[in-house]
Amino acid sequence: MTALKTENGFANPDAAYEALVEAHRGLAEAESAALNARLVLILSNHIGDLKVLKEAISLAKKAG
Amino acid sequence: MNRSAANKTVYQFGYRRSADQDASRPVRRPVVIVGAGPVGLTAAIDFAKRGIPAIILDDADRIGEGSRAICFSKRSLEIMDRLGLGDRLVEKGVVWQLGKVFLGEHQVYSFDLLPEAGHRMPAFINLQQYYLEGYLVERAAELPLIDLRWRNRVTAVEKHDDFVRLTIETPEGEYRLDTDWCLACDGARSKVRDCLGLKFEGHTFEERFLIADVKMSAEYPTERWFWFDPPFHSGQSALLHRQPDNVWRIDLQLGPDADPDEEKKPERVRPRLERMLGERKFELEWVSVYRFNCARLKKFVHGRVIFVGDSAHQVSPFGARGANSGIQDAENLVWKLALVLNGEAPESLLDSYELERGQAADENIGHSTRSTDFIAPRTKQERVLRNAVLQLAPHAAFARRMVNSGRLSVASEYDSPLTTPDREAFAGSARLGLPVPDAPLDDRDGAKRYLLQTLGEDFQLLYVKDGARPNVPEGLRMTVIGEDLIDREGHFTQRFDATPGAAYLLRPDHHLCARMRSYDGNRIREALARAKGSAI
Numbered sequence: 001m002t003a004l005k006t007e008n009g010f011a012n013p014d015a016a017y018e019a020l021v022e023a024h025r026g027l028a029e030a031e032s033a034a035l036n037a038r039l040v041l042i043l044s045n046h047i048g049d050l051k052v053l054k055e056a057i058s059l060a061k062k063a064g
Numbered sequence: 065m066n067r068s069a070a071n072k073t074v075y076q077f078g079y080r081r082s083a084d085q086d087a088s089r090p091v092r093r094p095v096v097i098v099g100a101g102p103v104g105l106t107a108a109i110d111f112a113k114r115g116i117p118a119i120i121l122d123d124a125d126r127i128g129e130g131s132r133a134i135c136f137s138k139r140s141l142e143i144m145d146r147l148g149l150g151d152r153l154v155e156k157g158v159v160w161q162l163g164k165v166f167l168g169e170h171q172v173y174s175f176d177l178l179p180e181a182g183h184r185m186p187a188f189i190n191l192q193q194y195y196l197e198g199y200l201v202e203r204a205a206e207l208p209l210i211d212l213r214w215r216n217r218v219t220a221v222e223k224h225d226d227f228v229r230l231t232i233e234t235p236e237g238e239y240r241l242d243t244d245w246c247l248a249c250d251g252a253r254s255k256v257r258d259c260l261g262l263k264f265e266g267h268t269f270e271e272r273f274l275i276a277d278v279k280m281s282a283e284y285p286t287e288r289w290f291w292f293d294p295p296f297h298s299g300q301s302a303l304l305h306r307q308p309d310n311v312w313r314i315d316l317q318l319g320p321d322a323d324p325d326e327e328k329k330p331e332r333v334r335p336r337l338e339r340m341l342g343e344r345k346f347e348l349e350w351v352s353v354y355r356f357n358c359a360r361l362k363k364f365v366h367g368r369v370i371f372v373g374d375s376a377h378q379v380s381p382f383g384a385r386g387a388n389s390g391i392q393d394a395e396n397l398v399w400k401l402a403l404v405l406n407g408e409a410p411e412s413l414l415d416s417y418e419l420e421r422g423q424a425a426d427e428n429i430g431h432s433t434r435s436t437d438f439i440a441p442r443t444k445q446e447r448v449l450r451n452a453v454l455q456l457a458p459h460a461a462f463a464r465r466m467v468n469s470g471r472l473s474v475a476s477e478y479d480s481p482l483t484t485p486d487r488e489a490f491a492g493s494a495r496l497g498l499p500v501p502d503a504p505l506d507d508r509d510g511a512k513r514y515l516l517q518t519l520g521e522d523f524q525l526l527y528v529k530d531g532a533r534p535n536v537p538e539g540l541r542m543t544v545i546g547e548d549l550i551d552r553e554g555h556f557t558q559r560f561d562a563t564p565g566a567a568y569l570l571r572p573d574h575h576l577c578a579r580m581r582s583y584d585g586n587r588i589r590e591a592l593a594r595a596k597g598s599a600i
Binding site for chain 2: 030033034037038040041042045
């Protein structure tokens with residue numbers, strides 16, 4: 001059984017996506033990469049589950 | 065640095081001819097140790113304490129050239145204490161337990177390695193390796209069972225079924241020596257390893273570091289200070305740590321492209337250090353530029369040749385896991401080999417050395433690799449992620465916990481066939497597979513003692529008083545807590561989760577290998593047999 005939730009979790013997914021896009025708007029590439037890195041760390045810790053994190057990593061790798 | 069400083073001799077010893085060199089056929093010995101470093105000397109002294117003679121061969125005849133290892137952990141100090149050197153080391157060493165990590169000029173993380181009281185030994189001391197080696201040599205000289213041979217260079221190793229034949233070069237020519245067991249304690253560039261054609265498996269890091277021992281009077285506190293991107297060494301990392309005699313260890317990251325010969329020159333080193341130390345006057349004691357491996361031998365036991373310490377595994381210096389793990393290797397091996405040599409345990413007991421210290425090596429390599437990856441990211445994106453942790457650290461606790469400037473050496477917890485699994489639940493900091501925690505106790509005369517001081521060299525049962533003294537199996541030493549030793553302050557009770565009648569079986573290296581809530585002679589006999597290798 002997978003631990004990672006992949007069905008939609010947001011009441012308003014478009015608004016969530018918009019928040020991410022807006023966070024990056026106007027940033028240079030290096031700034032964006034750094035912002036993403038900080039976000040990944042913050043969200044990973046919030047999840048706080050190595051199994052979920054590893055499943056997320058493998059899904060991200062597979063999709064790219 | 066000038067040449068005389070580089071080659072400064074701290075202790076000088078002399079070559080002496082051994083009668084073995086005049087024998088017509090190679091003389092046979094039970095134990096020959098190659099290498100008179102901290103690991104080989106620890107092993108020899110431990111053998112002598114168990115009544116087993118050991119010869120140590122070393123190709124040099126002096127101790128000098130820089131401080132190399134400086135941080136000695138609580139666990140190493142506890143081992144040294146058993147061998148008779150604890151007080152001397154702590155007295156000479158600089159005791160510390162706090163570490164601080166800075167990003168630029170701001171502290172982002174700190175750690176306390178021994179937050180609780182009631183331990184005889186401190187979390188860490190800093191001490192130049194040459195002092196430890198010098199003290200060990202002096203201790204070895206007090207023990208007639210140790211034969212320390214300087215300027216005896218091993219040039220060939222021949223493996224036979226039940227012995228090893230060594231060819232040894234001396235200032236007076238070559239001789240051969242046979243030994244039941246050969247311990248290769250000859251360091252990262254082990255000659256014995258080369259002779260057997262064995263290779264390390266692992267990873268070499270590209271990053272170069274400058275290491276400088278600097279003599280100065282400075283008001284910095286006795287703490288480990290580590291900087292990421294300090295103002296005096298932009299974009300790199302730096303470490304500052306105190307040693308005795310007003311000597312300070314400074315470690316500066318140089319990047320992968322640094323030229324080791326150029327970077328060692330005083331005209332290059334001094335300005336770097338001046339940027340860090342400001343107006344302070346300092347002398348350079350020792351300078352080295354290094355890269356490192358995180359690697360190990362796949363197997364440590366090769367017939368009658370056993371690899372111990374850096375000859376078996378190597379790590380980066382961040383974490384003080386080199387010398388400390390070597391000393392623990394030696395302690396793990398010696399009691400087992402002593403039992404085998406005395407016919408009290410099967411040779412297969414040595415498989416548990418391989419297993420337990422292999423686990424420790426993997427753990428050390430894991431920590432060391434993670435620290436190094438954090439300090440010296442391998443790719444641009446790794447650096448982005450690392451910097452993200454550092455940027456978040458002032459704002460979020462989780463990121464402070466991720467900041468990794470080295471995770472310092474603590475004792476390894478063995479998942480071992482020598483351990484008898486618990487049947488009952490136990491809380492407390494005592495854990496199966498770990499060395500037992502120390503605790504302050506009073507003896508029968510009311511004198512203050514520490515638990516670890518009372519344990520000695522053999523298997524030992526700690527029994528918590530509950531009526532009469534039980535009859536323990538023959539040869540097993542028992543201490544009754546509440547009778548022989550009194551737990552007035554309650555630390556023992558709390559750390560061992562002790563209840564009346566509880567019994568704890570300790571191995572000769574003080575690792576806890578069985579415990580039970582009430583005394584059961586049969587279970588103790590079985591646990592003792594298991595700890596001597598019956599289940600391997």
